[in-house]
Amino acid sequence: MIYMDNAATSWPKPNTVYTRVLQSMEKYGANPGRSSHTMAVEAANLLLYGREMLCQLFNVSDPFRMIFTYNTTDSLNLAIKGTLKEGDHVITTSMEHNSVIRPLMHLANLGIETTIVPADSQGLVDPKDIEKSIKPNTRLIVTTHASNVTGTLMPIEEIGTIARNHGIYYLLDAAQTAGSLPMDLSKLPVDLVAMPGHKGLLGPQGTGVLYIREGVDLNQIKEGGTGSLSESIYQPDFLPDRYEAGTLNTPGIAGLGAGVEYILNYGQEKIMNHITNLEKLFLNAFSQIEGVKIYGPTNIKMRCGIISINIWDRDSREIVNILSQRYNIATRGSLHCSPLAHDTIGTKEQGTVRFSPGVFTTLDEVKACIMAVGEISRKIKIRSI
Numbered sequence: 001m002i003y004m005d006n007a008a009t010s011w012p013k014p015n016t017v018y019t020r021v022l023q024s025m026e027k028y029g030a031n032p033g034r035s036s037h038t039m040a041v042e043a044a045n046l047l048l049y050g051r052e053m054l055c056q057l058f059n060v061s062d063p064f065r066m067i068f069t070y071n072t073t074d075s076l077n078l079a080i081k082g083t084l085k086e087g088d089h090v091i092t093t094s095m096e097h098n099s100v101i102r103p104l105m106h107l108a109n110l111g112i113e114t115t116i117v118p119a120d121s122q123g124l125v126d127p128k129d130i131e132k133s134i135k136p137n138t139r140l141i142v143t144t145h146a147s148n149v150t151g152t153l154m155p156i157e158e159i160g161t162i163a164r165n166h167g168i169y170y171l172l173d174a175a176q177t178a179g180s181l182p183m184d185l186s187k188l189p190v191d192l193v194a195m196p197g198h199k200g201l202l203g204p205q206g207t208g209v210l211y212i213r214e215g216v217d218l219n220q221i222k223e224g225g226t227g228s229l230s231e232s233i234y235q236p237d238f239l240p241d242r243y244e245a246g247t248l249n250t251p252g253i254a255g256l257g258a259g260v261e262y263i264l265n266y267g268q269e270k271i272m273n274h275i276t277n278l279e280k281l282f283l284n285a286f287s288q289i290e291g292v293k294i295y296g297p298t299n300i301k302m303r304c305g306i307i308s309i310n311i312w313d314r315d316s317r318e319i320v321n322i323l324s325q326r327y328n329i330a331t332r333g334s335l336h337c338s339p340l341a342h343d344t345i346g347t348k349e350q351g352t353v354r355f356s357p358g359v360f361t362t363l364d365e366v367k368a369c370i371m372a373v374g375e376i377s378r379k380i381k382i383r384s385i
C-alpha cells in the first residue's frame with residue numbers, strides 16, 4: 001500500500017517509536033508523578049524526556065511550557081477557552097479547521113464574538129485584513145500555520161507582529177507544520193502553539209502539545225488529580241500540572257519523545273527538503289495532466305507539502321475510492337473537516353483529493369501516484385470509468 005495520508009496522521013513511524021511505546025508499557029508502566037517508587041519515577045522521566053526533546057526541536061528553554069494534551073484539537077480547545085471570556089472578540093480566517101471554528105462557534109453562545117477574515121482562492125490571507133478587523137476588545141488572533149486543504153502557508157510572522165503591536169495573543173494551529181517545518185519559538189511572535197504529536201512529530205495517536213509562552217495568562221479548562229499538592233482541594237497554579245489533570249498518555253508520550261528524537265537525529269532541514277522535492281514532483285506532473293486541477297498557491301515557497309487536486313468534475317470521494325481499490329494508494333477526499341476553506345476555494349460540493357507525502361515517502365511511490373492520476377484522468381475523458 002502507498003500511504004499518502006500523512007496530513008491526517010503520519011505512517012509509518014520510526015521503529016524506535018514502536019519499541020519505546022512497548023518498552024514504556026512493559027518496563028515503565030506505573031503512573032508517572034503519582035508515587036515515589038522506582039517505576040513511577042522512571043515513567044515520570046519518560047514524560048520529562050518528551051518535553052526536553054520538544055524543547056530542543058523548537059528552541060524553548062523551559063520544558064514545563066510544553067503541555068501534553070491528547071491531540072491538536074485538545075490543545076486548541078485549551079488555548080481558545082482558556083483565553084477568552086464573555087465580551088471578548090477573536091479574529092480568525094476562512095482557512096481554519098473545524099478544531100478552531102467549532103470551539104469559536106460554541107463560544108458565540110457565551111457572548112464571545114468572532115470575525116472570520118476571508119482568504120483568496122489560493123487560501124492566502126492578507127495580514128492587513130486581520131489588522132483592520134481588530135477592535136478594542138480583541139483578545140485573541142488564531143490562525144492555522146498551513147491549510148490542511150490547500151497546503152497554503154500563512155504569513156505568521158506578519159500576523160504575530162500585528163498581534164504583538166496591539167497587545168493581543170496569537171494562537172497558532174501548527175497541525176500541518178510541527179515537525180516538518182523548522183520553527184524557532186524563541187524568535188517567532190507567537191504566544192500559544194497547538195501541535196499534534198501524531199503527524200509531523202512522528203509520535204502515536206492520542207498525543208498533542210500546547211506550547212504556552214512565558215507571561216501568557218491562560219485559565220485551565222479542566223481540574224483534577226495531578227499527583228502534586230494532594231492536600232489541596234484546588235488545582236495547582238504551576239506548570240505543567242495546572243493544565244495536565246488526570247493520568248497522561250505515558251506510552252504515547254514515550255513514543256512521541258522517540259519521534260522527536262528521530263527528527264533531531266535525522267535533521268529537520270533534510271525532512272523539509274525531502275517533502276518539498278516530492279511536492280515539486282507532484283505539482284510539475286499534475287500540472288501537465290489534462291483534466292487535473294491543483295489547488296493552493298503556485299509558488300512552492302508558500303506551500304507545506306500538501307497537494308490537493310480534482311480530476312475533471314468527479315466527486316473527490318469517488319477518486320479516492322478508485323485510488324484505493326485499483327491502485328492501493330491511500331489518500332483523503334471530501335471536505336477535510338474544513339468547510340469554510342472549501343467555500344473559499346470553491347470545492348464545497350466536490351471536495352478535494354489530498355496527497356500528503358511524509359518523511360518515509362519514496363520517489364517511486366510519488367511516481368506511482370502520478371501514473372495512477374494520469375490513467376484515471378484519461379479514462380474519465382473517454383468515459384471508461
Ligand SMILES: Cc1ncc(COP(=O)(O)O)c(C=O)c1O
Pocket residue numbers: 007008071072073074097099144146147148173175176195196208
Ligand atoms: C489544520 C488542522 N488543525 C487541527 C487539526 C486537528 O488535529 P487533531 O486530529 O490532532 O486533533 C487538523 C487535523 O488534520 C488540522 O489539519
